[in-house]
Amino acid sequence: xxxxxxxxxxxxxxxxxxxxxxxxxxxxxxxxxxxxxxxxxxxxxxxxxxxxxxxxxxxxxxxxxxxxxxxxxxxxxxxxxxxxxxxxxxxxxxxxxxxxxxxx
Amino acid sequence: xxxxxxxxxxxxxxxxxxxxxxxxxxxxxxxxxxxxxxxxxxxxxxxxxxxxxxxxxxxxxxxxxxxxxxxxxxxxxxxxxxxxxxxxxxxxxxxxxxxxxxxxxxxxxxxxxxxxxxxxxxxxxxxxxxxxxxxxxxxxxxxxxxxxxxxxxxxxxxxxxxxxxxxxxxxxxxxxxxxxxxxxxxxxxxxxxxxxxxxxxxxxxxxxxxxxxxxxxxxxxxxxxxxxxxxxxxxxxxxxxxxxxxxxxxxxxxxxxxxxxxxxxxxxxxxxxxxxxxxxxxxxxxxxxxxxxxxxxxxxxxxxxxxxxxxxxxxxxxxxxxxxxxxxxxxxxxxxxxxxxxxxxxxxxxxxxxxxxxxxxxxxxxxxxxxxxxxxxxxxxxxxxxxxxxxxxxxxxxxxxxxxxxxxxxxxxxxxxxxxxxxxxxxxxxxxxxxxxxxxxxxxxxxxxxxxxxxxxxxxxxxxxxxxxxxxxxxxxxxxxxxxxxxxxxxxxxxxxxxxxxxxxxxxxxxxxxxxxxxxxxxxxxxxxxxxxxxxxxxxxxxxxxxxxxxx
Numbered sequence: 001x002x003x004x005x006x007x008x009x010x011x012x013x014x015x016x017x018x019x020x021x022x023x024x025x026x027x028x029x030x031x032x033x034x035x036x037x038x039x040x041x042x043x044x045x046x047x048x049x050x051x052x053x054x055x056x057x058x059x060x061x062x063x064x065x066x067x068x069x070x071x072x073x074x075x076x077x078x079x080x081x082x083x084x085x086x087x088x089x090x091x092x093x094x095x096x097x098x099x100x101x102x103x104x
Numbered sequence: 105x106x107x108x109x110x111x112x113x114x115x116x117x118x119x120x121x122x123x124x125x126x127x128x129x130x131x132x133x134x135x136x137x138x139x140x141x142x143x144x145x146x147x148x149x150x151x152x153x154x155x156x157x158x159x160x161x162x163x164x165x166x167x168x169x170x171x172x173x174x175x176x177x178x179x180x181x182x183x184x185x186x187x188x189x190x191x192x193x194x195x196x197x198x199x200x201x202x203x204x205x206x207x208x209x210x211x212x213x214x215x216x217x218x219x220x221x222x223x224x225x226x227x228x229x230x231x232x233x234x235x236x237x238x239x240x241x242x243x244x245x246x247x248x249x250x251x252x253x254x255x256x257x258x259x260x261x262x263x264x265x266x267x268x269x270x271x272x273x274x275x276x277x278x279x280x281x282x283x284x285x286x287x288x289x290x291x292x293x294x295x296x297x298x299x300x301x302x303x304x305x306x307x308x309x310x311x312x313x314x315x316x317x318x319x320x321x322x323x324x325x326x327x328x329x330x331x332x333x334x335x336x337x338x339x340x341x342x343x344x345x346x347x348x349x350x351x352x353x354x355x356x357x358x359x360x361x362x363x364x365x366x367x368x369x370x371x372x373x374x375x376x377x378x379x380x381x382x383x384x385x386x387x388x389x390x391x392x393x394x395x396x397x398x399x400x401x402x403x404x405x406x407x408x409x410x411x412x413x414x415x416x417x418x419x420x421x422x423x424x425x426x427x428x429x430x431x432x433x434x435x436x437x438x439x440x441x442x443x444x445x446x447x448x449x450x451x452x453x454x455x456x457x458x459x460x461x462x463x464x465x466x467x468x469x470x471x472x473x474x475x476x477x478x479x480x481x482x483x484x485x486x487x488x489x490x491x492x493x494x495x496x497x498x499x500x501x502x503x504x505x506x507x508x509x510x511x512x513x514x515x516x517x518x519x520x521x522x523x524x525x526x527x528x529x530x531x532x533x534x535x536x537x538x539x540x541x542x543x544x545x546x547x548x549x550x551x552x553x554x555x556x557x558x559x560x561x562x563x564x565x566x567x568x569x570x571x572x573x574x575x576x577x578x579x580x581x582x583x584x585x586x587x588x589x590x591x592x593x594x595x596x597x598x599x600x601x602x603x604x605x606x607x608x609x610x611x612x613x614x615x616x617x618x619x620x621x622x623x624x625x626x627x628x629x630x631x632x633x634x635x636x637x638x639x640x641x642x643x644x645x646x647x648x649x650x651x652x653x654x655x656x
Contacts, residue, residue, distance in 0.1 A: 002639065081224055
């Protein structure tokens, strides 16, 4: 196995793929973390903001909508990751592993 | 129809009063619920049949721990969601929405947001590196002895606290719903769980979880639809009616008393988010699928089901506000509190919208939920004992698989018996803090070492072991000295540590000490561990060399 890892390590496509994957992973993580901690910090420091109604003739508050938005966003972003990984990463990965193992 | 049974239940309660000194007042005693018991027996029968089927397919350690790696991404996603949708979250969060509205939403979101992170940062790498437990991944390039011992301790502590909380909750709930004695309920749960896990291993545990997840999602969907039908299928009308009916009025739409100060808010947020990513029984599920691609799909399905479930709970909680408030059948006329406690919001609502049959169904589902969750926990604890401690540390990887399988079955029986004993011991105690403690420990021990082992080349055995241990000690100490244990359980006047949730501090302590003990570790062993990062990194990324699925 060692020499296969050696071989993959020398393949520039592997490092390009790893970079793209980690960029996507960390980017989406940052989006979730920012949204979630913005919500938590609003609870901690500005509960009044969350209690504000959205408009004059609705009972819906900013907090309810923000909360539901965080839930929907969490699902949507995991979907984005799966979609990207299925569409591009898996194919690239298979090619890299295939080349490394073919004439091993 | 319950009348004659009710009187026999009274006699039973009076008997147990003399016998055990149980504090149940006669007025609180529930009648024996025939529909619920019938439906639960049906569930038990079906799941025992599945266990018999699974037992014949569970021949190797790989089958026992990981169902042979043959579960699909969809099935696994549903099972993960099932592991996560415990009775505590179903009844507890519905009750929280009923009493304080928005606060219930805060909890739901905290429980959910760990999932995207598991997806983006952990799932695929974990699947590529490990075999049966998350400690496999951590000990890929670190010394098995110290790292596995610590991971196993982290797992066992989380599992035991979680188990006690579930068992006590189960006993109380079943006492109220089914009219069964507390101890009988705990023993029934414990014995069924031991049977599922020891005979059927991961395959049976997964199917029990799948069936329960489908039942729970169906029951909750029906309830949510019934609630929405009351308000003309308008979410806004639902909120408006809830505000109208709730004694707190519009205040239920804003953060309430649950999160008292900024430190608690952030600390709770961290515990829920990173605790999820460190729960051993959830992490273990990633080894039941054939490869990283299916692991990824399972997280997506799990996240979707869990999110859907929490939306339903929010609707159900608000529905309970509309339907139950002021109804003397469900609430106490003098105090306005729900009969049987806040956790009963969803249960009472089931009766109000669907009558006795639906109440029976939801009660049976709640019982099944507890059973499925404790089974998953026990399996994960048993794996830590047999795979991490016995096979890898004690026998240094020399144990043959049949022997390991035997040990894991024994470990299951021991843990199950322990859960029954502790469940009965803790009957009269307030165990609400135990789930919080389990999440705090998962976030402060399991998550930091797992995360850093995958992402930081500089991590060494010394850093992981000492730092993880510091995280464990900090989390437990601060929890004991904090308001939930020091004041509520130990009855001291004031807490030594002011905050309810220690995660902010214990996670920081864990990360800083892991870092410190790693960078100061300059031995040849540490150099070799850093050098091995490359191979680990390539295997984690590509899946080359990862443990595959076994076909029968």
